[in-house]
Amino acid sequence: MNNPDRDTGGTTFTAGGGGACDADGLLRRIGRGDESAMAAFYREHGRVVLAQVLLVTGERALAEEITQDTMLAVWRGADSFRGESSVRSWVIAIARRQTRDRLRGRRLRLVDDTFLAEQPSSGPGPEATALDRAELAEVTNAIRELPASHREVLGLVFSSGLSLPEVAGVLEVPVGTVKSRLSAARAALSRILTEKGQSR
């Protein structure tokens, strides 16, 4: 480690610091090797990234590794941020690529457009009733049973704090496609809840 030993005669001290600043400025500081900026960045985005990756992978240990790899990529590539998207979108997109790389070769597919296109859109009907009646724990468990592609879009929209246009940017699809994927995901969720309700 190249930091000099900061102990000062055995007294306690606070290292780093770094107050809050705008996201772009934070990345510029990271690009200059500012450790406290990296810490602030992690505090700002780490939990969201972990939640999103965890939602997609369903494996906590793997999600933690991917999150760390994502943060490592941020540390190394902060200079590559061009400001063409929000920082949150940028880091989520990095996490998505990291996730895809790690899942490559596994059966799990993040996005299967053919599959998604075949799903009926959600609308009022029996499936809506399943959502009306469902308990939160049931919904959470049902979401974990969804295909990764559905979990991904749901997480990006409801957990990552991104707007629909930002989600579209991360997924590299039009906003309309995001909407159709959301509807398909909700329809699939409703079907799972319906099936579970019928089996009780």
Add this chain to the structure above:
Amino acid sequence: MNAGPADTHSPHLDLEDLIAEAAGQPVAAQAREHLAHCADCRAEADRWNVVADGVRGVPAATPEAAQPGPPGRTRRPVMAGRWHRAVLAAGSAAAAVLLLVGIGEATGFVHVNLSPGAGTGIALTAVGGCDQLEEASGTLVQTSSGGLAIKTASGQQVTLTTTASTFAAMSGALLGDIRNGAPVRATGYSSDGTIEALIVATAPSGASLEQTHPSLPGGVTVQGTVTDAGAAGFTVVTSGGTRVPVTTSDYTTVTVLNVSPGQLQPGTVTVALGFSGANGTLSARAIVQPMIGVVLSPSGMQRHASVSISSKTAHDCSPVDLAAGELGAGG
């Protein structure tokens, strides 16, 4: 807002408005007004809220232990996994990990970075910047004669020879090695005067702690002598007599410096540095079981591991200087 399918004269909220509402994002005043008076849209918004709440509940509902993965999944050793959990629990500590593994060379230190493929096919690897110094990395094993050897990723075994001056350090869940009277340096986050330690370095009583030590952005470090060592932590008595309580947990990684080579733990990732001896042996000047970021995968060692040798003169790798030098783990 769009026209609803059931009544083209009565506009309903479109999906974007409903999603924004469920996601807690700003919604136009007109849309909010409509939502207050349209039962259909309220019901639809409630359904999306149910979905949103379910999504947010998934991380908490996902078990800590990973589900069995399919063949080929990269597995990391317990040490790395513990650290990952530690940094995620501690927040900004993650940055420390990144910095520890990501920062390049520093004046006065020789860094040995283990990169993908390191050790593969070559049991001994020359250390950049040090013509004579070589390293072997892999898993520590005991030889049939009771000595130590390193089994590299390629399966080769490098026998280590040691002397009384060979520096050895080990890291891991070694809370039991924090003993009263021993020198200690604890790094973590301070809360109400107590340090929740993530990183602890200690050594046998009377030994030196003059080693490199990772920093923790936003964290605090205290150095002194251990007293009141127990299962939940210990107290550091500084040179000025100040007593600082330190708590430990499963997330605390302990590095014990200046142990005898015989105390090193077989089966653990180990890095040895020294000079080539007879028959492919390594005359070890330092043997370290690194503290953080050591990664094992089916393909062998990967990045995230580095050790640093500090010497009396910067980048002087002569045997004499190394013998007098020091080696710290994790930096």
